[in-house]
Amino acid sequence: MSWIEWTWLILTFVCIILELLTAGIFFILFAVGTLLAFVVSFFSVSVMDQVVVFAAATLLCLLFLRPFVRRWLHLGRYGKDYTVPDYIEQNIGQEAPVTRAISENGTGQVRIGTEVWTARELNHRAVAVGTTVRVVRIEGVTAIVEVVAR
Incomplete structure (x- = not known):
């Protein structure tokens, strides 16, 4: 594995750890993007293409997957239907x-x-x-x- 594959893999684990620490259904979506970029890196595409895959996957997850998951977990918007109260x-x-x-x-x-x-x-x-x-x-x-x- 080259340095870029290691970078994507390490970033995936960092995002997973950050998600476990914050539990906001945010960093896990970045982990999806880094994981897809990691997979794409094995197909001999340029680093720029890998970054584009990461950015596109993360953006799509933030726009479409996050709202779906938040509804599924009954998190709702700020101040409504939270199962666990936030800090404030x-x-x-x-x-x-x-x-x-x-x-x-x-x-x-x-x-x-x-x-x-x-x-x-x-x-x-x-x-x-x-x-x-x-x-x-x-x-x-x-x-x-x-x-x-x-």
């Missing part, structure tokens, strides 16, 4: 201390786990530092919170 959705319902006071009709900061988030109170009320709040939803990079009644 996992923060909803979490309790967090206020680290910088939330001003009335303004923002402050809360610590969700180990991260500091910009926060806004759900009903546009002021919230003092040290108050415990619960994340109601996430809008962009801002956590919408409400005070936890204790």
Whole structure:
């Protein structure tokens, strides 16, 4: 095997490992493209033709195969029908201390786990530092919170 065949094979395994780490039905489609380019490389075609096969196969998989697989696994679009909540959705319902006071009709900061988030109170009320709040939803990079009644 030449260096290009080894390259396609290594890239295939790298994509498979990345898919296993992210589970987003994304890198596996690149693995399909690299695997097809690997197979084509045995037919003495130029490296440019192999790259074209890789690009075309990956693009077709992204456009047609990915939506089909996501529907089949009931993943849907962002925020709908997820079987496993994504990173941001996992923060909803979490309790967090206020680290910088939330001003009335303004923002402050809360610590969700180990991260500091910009926060806004759900009903546009002021919230003092040290108050415990619960994340109601996430809008962009801002956590919408409400005070936890204790």
